[in-house]
Amino acid sequence: MKRVVTVLAALLVGGIVLAGEPCLTVGMIIGGPKDDAGYNQAQYEALMTLKEKMPCVEILFAENVPEGEAEAVLESMIQQGAKLLFPAGFGYMFPALNLAKRYPDVIFMHPGGYMLADNFGTYFSNVQFAYYLLGVAAGLMTKTGKIGFIGGMPIAFVLGNCNAFHLGARAVNPNVTTYFVVTGAWVDRAKEVAATQALLQQGCDVIGSHLDSPIAVAQTVEAAGAFFVGYPSLAVQKFCPNAWVTGLGLTWGDFFADIAQQVLDGTWKPAHIRKGVEAGFITLGEFGPRVPEEVKKIVLEYKEKLISGELQPFAGPIRDQEGNIRIKEGEVWGPMDMGKFDWLVEGIVGSPK
Amino acid sequence: MLSKVTTSRWTYATLRLVFTIVVILGVFGLFLFILGRDPVKAYRDTISANLLNPRGLSQVLVRMAPLILTALGVAIPFRAGLINIGAEGQFMLGALVGTWVAFQSQNLPLTLIAGMLGGALWALLPGLLKAKGIVNETISTLLLNYLAPLIVGYFVFGPWRAPELAMYPQTPELPEPTRLSLLFGTRLHLGFFLGLFFLLAYAYLVNRSRWGLELRTVGGNPEAARRLGLPVERWIMVAMMVGGALAGLAGIAEVAAIHGRLKMAISPGYGFMGFLVNWLAFANPVGILIMSFLMAFIASSGFTLQITQRLPYAAVNVLMSLILFTVLAKPLAKGVRG
Amino acid sequence: MSWFLSWISGAILYAAPILFPTLGEVMEQRTGMVNLGLEGLMLLGASVSFAVSYLTNNAWLGVLAAAGVGLLANMVYAWLVVKRNAHQLATGLALMFFGIGISALIGKPYVGQMAPTLPKYAVLGPTSLIFRYDLLVYLAFFLVPVVWFLLFRTRFGLRLRAVGESPAIAYAAGVSPEFMRFFVAALAGVLAAVGGAHLAVGITGTWSEGMTAGRGFIAVALVIFSRWNPLRAVLGALVFGGAVVLQLQLQARGIGVSAFILDMIPYVLTLLVLLIWGRGVRYVAPASLGRVYFGTERG
Numbered sequence: 001m002k003r004v005v006t007v008l009a010a011l012l013v014g015g016i017v018l019a020g021e022p023c024l025t026v027g028m029i030i031g032g033p034k035d036d037a038g039y040n041q042a043q044y045e046a047l048m049t050l051k052e053k054m055p056c057v058e059i060l061f062a063e064n065v066p067e068g069e070a071e072a073v074l075e076s077m078i079q080q081g082a083k084l085l086f087p088a089g090f091g092y093m094f095p096a097l098n099l100a101k102r103y104p105d106v107i108f109m110h111p112g113g114y115m116l117a118d119n120f121g122t123y124f125s126n127v128q129f130a131y132y133l134l135g136v137a138a139g140l141m142t143k144t145g146k147i148g149f150i151g152g153m154p155i156a157f158v159l160g161n162c163n164a165f166h167l168g169a170r171a172v173n174p175n176v177t178t179y180f181v182v183t184g185a186w187v188d189r190a191k192e193v194a195a196t197q198a199l200l201q202q203g204c205d206v207i208g209s210h211l212d213s214p215i216a217v218a219q220t221v222e223a224a225g226a227f228f229v230g231y232p233s234l235a236v237q238k239f240c241p242n243a244w245v246t247g248l249g250l251t252w253g254d255f256f257a258d259i260a261q262q263v264l265d266g267t268w269k270p271a272h273i274r275k276g277v278e279a280g281f282i283t284l285g286e287f288g289p290r291v292p293e294e295v296k297k298i299v300l301e302y303k304e305k306l307i308s309g310e311l312q313p314f315a316g317p318i319r320d321q322e323g324n325i326r327i328k329e330g331e332v333w334g335p336m337d338m339g340k341f342d343w344l345v346e347g348i349v350g351s352p353k
Numbered sequence: 354m355l356s357k358v359t360t361s362r363w364t365y366a367t368l369r370l371v372f373t374i375v376v377i378l379g380v381f382g383l384f385l386f387i388l389g390r391d392p393v394k395a396y397r398d399t400i401s402a403n404l405l406n407p408r409g410l411s412q413v414l415v416r417m418a419p420l421i422l423t424a425l426g427v428a429i430p431f432r433a434g435l436i437n438i439g440a441e442g443q444f445m446l447g448a449l450v451g452t453w454v455a456f457q458s459q460n461l462p463l464t465l466i467a468g469m470l471g472g473a474l475w476a477l478l479p480g481l482l483k484a485k486g487i488v489n490e491t492i493s494t495l496l497l498n499y500l501a502p503l504i505v506g507y508f509v510f511g512p513w514r515a516p517e518l519a520m521y522p523q524t525p526e527l528p529e530p531t532r533l534s535l536l537f538g539t540r541l542h543l544g545f546f547l548g549l550f551f552l553l554a555y556a557y558l559v560n561r562s563r564w565g566l567e568l569r570t571v572g573g574n575p576e577a578a579r580r581l582g583l584p585v586e587r588w589i590m591v592a593m594m595v596g597g598a599l600a601g602l603a604g605i606a607e608v609a610a611i612h613g614r615l616k617m618a619i620s621p622g623y624g625f626m627g628f629l630v631n632w633l634a635f636a637n638p639v640g641i642l643i644m645s646f647l648m649a650f651i652a653s654s655g656f657t658l659q660i661t662q663r664l665p666y667a668a669v670n671v672l673m674s675l676i677l678f679t680v681l682a683k684p685l686a687k688g689v690r691g
Numbered sequence: 692m693s694w695f696l697s698w699i700s701g702a703i704l705y706a707a708p709i710l711f712p713t714l715g716e717v718m719e720q721r722t723g724m725v726n727l728g729l730e731g732l733m734l735l736g737a738s739v740s741f742a743v744s745y746l747t748n749n750a751w752l753g754v755l756a757a758a759g760v761g762l763l764a765n766m767v768y769a770w771l772v773v774k775r776n777a778h779q780l781a782t783g784l785a786l787m788f789f790g791i792g793i794s795a796l797i798g799k800p801y802v803g804q805m806a807p808t809l810p811k812y813a814v815l816g817p818t819s820l821i822f823r824y825d826l827l828v829y830l831a832f833f834l835v836p837v838v839w840f841l842l843f844r845t846r847f848g849l850r851l852r853a854v855g856e857s858p859a860i861a862y863a864a865g866v867s868p869e870f871m872r873f874f875v876a877a878l879a880g881v882l883a884a885v886g887g888a889h890l891a892v893g894i895t896g897t898w899s900e901g902m903t904a905g906r907g908f909i910a911v912a913l914v915i916f917s918r919w920n921p922l923r924a925v926l927g928a929l930v931f932g933g934a935v936v937l938q939l940q941l942q943a944r945g946i947g948v949s950a951f952i953l954d955m956i957p958y959v960l961t962l963l964v965l966l967i968w969g970r971g972v973r974y975v976a977p978a979s980l981g982r983v984y985f986g987t988e989r990g
């Protein structure tokens with residue numbers, strides 16, 4: 001009798017232990033808070049979708065991690081058994097690469113990086129191309145012919161988004177002027193509000209942004225009765241229900257789950273993965289209450305053309321603000337050229353520096 | 354009360370140090386408890402991750418390195434009667450000037466010296482203003498703290514931006530000879546040993562040399578110092594510059610060892626933490642060593658506990674302030690009316 | 692011309708959050724206390740006001756709650772400095788850390804949430820975007836002459852300033868320096884927290900960690916800039932507010948000056964003012980501040 005009980009107990013304990021054993025431990029660090037209705041939230045939500053789709057995965061997560069601490073925090077996750085890590089902030093690339101050299105059996109997936117290693121891959125959405133669609137919407141919705149764009153810092157991806165925004169608007173409204181303003185920080189609520197007000201006072205009635213979190217901009221636009229296009233998370237819509245036209249959300253949940261499965265199956269390979277609307281890496285949001293049906297139709301048409309490849313937002317000839325040809329006739333810039341922007345398209349008011 | 358029991362200055366200082374440490378650990382535990390966490394498990398988690406684990410321990414030491422230097426950056430002016438809250442800005446200016454020289458010279462010692470010069474220069478202005486009786490150094494160093502990252506930002510975004518990194522502003526990687534090598538396969542670097550070296554120099558020079566005596570006289574009683582013929586204004590400026598130099602060294606060391614390039618996000622508040630270390634240690638060299646270790650340990654715990662206990666990192670700031678409040682309330686001294 | 696007007700209107704708006712803590716600190720320093728913890732008080736006010744506004748769906752309740760919390764927090768400072776003779780500068784910094792940390796903890800569940808903000812009223816010109824402010828902005832500017840009057844035209848103000856000039860003599864004249872300092876610290880705590888609350892539920896309608904971006908320290912500098920006189924403090928606040936707005940307005944006009952250079956303007960200006968007018972400061976400052984500022988204050 002005693003032996004039976006012991007065996008049963010052992011089986012029970014063993015069962016509990018086995019049931020408690022995760023199939024994979026996945027870690028992520030982000031540089032800001034996970035509920036910023038912006039970039040950090042998009043990363044966090046993707047992680048949560050991964051967990052939903054693969055319940056046996058154990059998640060390790062840290063937010064507000066400064067860059068100088070990234071290596072140490074990631075390393076402590078490795079020591080807790082993490083085999084797949086998402087250093088989900090551009091500034092973490094070098095610390096993560098250092099770590100990748102030391103831990104060849106851990107896989108690292110970095111957003112927007114430009115280096116690869118045997119165990120280090122990168123991913124991002126082709127935002128600039130999708131932002132063209134927001135420009136189309138803006139060009140159709142503006143009554144004043146002036147649209148505004150607020151960037152955090154004047155880096156290539158931000159400039160690229162503003163350029164796409166402008167080109168898209170001009171495609172449907174050739175006299176549109178785009179005003180470009182930079183706050184100098186990825187997060188500074190007071191400046192974001194002041195920037196929005198400066199644009200509104202200039203006469204812009206559709207505003208887009210590339211910040212970590214567009215909440216302050218959205219609220220200011222809503223209060224002024226103008227229009228807003230959202231990026232990088234669709235969660236910001238609730239802050240501006242009337243001003244909302246449409247938006248772009250970075251949506252990597254399914255992709256993360258695929259990667260995790262690849263790691264489990266042993267089929268993962270390092271690559272720069274850049275996909276767009278067609279693969280679900282970026283999602284066009286629903287339309288707001290003040291958007292007329294014809295506008296919706298046109299935007300969706302453009303979206304189809306983007307998915308099919310018929311639409312190439314950055315096909316030459318395209319000139320910069322001084323009139324120089326930057327993209328020649330017949331030349332087309334693709335996803336891997338997006339790091340080359342240090343200029344703004346003609347017709348944009350603002351400085352790329 | 355306590356000072357009546359023992360007349361030995363050493364014993365009193367040691368008791369005060371021990372008391373402070375006990376307070377820190379006790380408050381930490383109480384604080385965790387209030388936040389609904391299990392203090393015992395938290396202590397176990399963080400001790401095993403950051404003390405017993407060699408990698409974790411080495412990371413604590415890595416975090417300690419800039420703290421020792423910035424604490425000295427506060428301690429030396431402190432002995433001259435000055436409050437240097439500008440270590441944060443001096444740190445960044447040291448990183449800035451050091452980076453520039455690194456690219457020009459490709460030479461490590463020059464880079465480090467340049468870092469010290471950068472920090473010293475940034476402290477010179479407040480020192481000058483204070484010596485001339487125009488502006489108190491507290492205010493001027495605070496203001497300069499805000500200017501420093503803006504200056505670094507201007508360079509990192511503008512003239513020094515690495516072209517291939519158009520996506521994210523930072524300088525190109527520092528030339529190989531100027532990188533501080535990481536030792537023993539850990540992240541430990543020369544900066545740590547430089548910190549120890551200067552700590553020893555501080556302990557000897559300030560407490561046992563004639564210069565130190567002059568410095569301390571200026572700090573203890575400037576009027577008497579003046580009457581004794583000591584060049585008070587000059588000492589004020591020298592003290593600030595030396596303090597700034599050490600904070601600047603911390604800055605360039607962090608860049609050369611940890612980051613490898615200049616960017617805006619190089620200090621998570623090392624300047625302010627150095628101020629705290631100095632305060633908790635009462636400018637005592639042994640105290641600085643112990644307190645910077647404890648601070649680094651607390652900072653490391655902040656990250657460990659964020660992962661294991663979902664404790665927000667902000668809790669560390671609260672903890673530091675509670676410790677400071679406790680120490681400032683001087684619970685051991687009886688009559689404190691002044 | 693409308694460019695100028697919109698700049699002025701923005702300057703007034705962004706001057707308000709700085710004006711509140713500056714007025715409080717003028718009073719504190721006039722009693723001989725230097726409080727470097729204003730940044731912490733402002734952040735406390737910002738986070739509490741946003742949280743309470745979210746929970747009660749009423750922004751004014753948020754402001755009230757912030758005022759209460761600011762008052763209590765500054766009592767810690769006052770107790771340490773008055774009763775335990777703690778070093779004022781270090782105590783202020785401890786308060787700063789405290790505010791930074793606690794506000795992050797309080798505000799954490801409310802990051803990325805929406806909460807009611809203060810309604811805006813126009814005084815000049817009807818429906819335009821400019822010159823429409825919430826009541827706190829009007830209050831800030833209204834308080835300036837009030838504080839001036841209090842300090843320089845009332846018996847209470849006389850007693851307050853006496854404490855700052857010489858606590859011993861004030862005591863001999865029947866004033867309690869301790870009571871005065873606690874009282875003023877309470878006022879200053881309220882004011883600084885309200886300044887932070889204005890930033891959260893007045894201007895931005897959000898909370899994020901550290902959102903005051905050093906305004907608490909600028910306030911301390913503005914106090915010296917203003918020679919401890921509320922009327923001159925307004926000027927400093929407007930300069931600061933104006934610089935914040937100017938940078939963005941210039942950009943919106945395509946004038947390409949580096950954002951960093953423009954950002955430096957308020958700090959450089961403050962330094963310049965201190966340099967140019969600072970020489971006589973020693974003789975204008977409340978005398979007992981001399982212990983703190985000019986060298987003999989020891990912990």
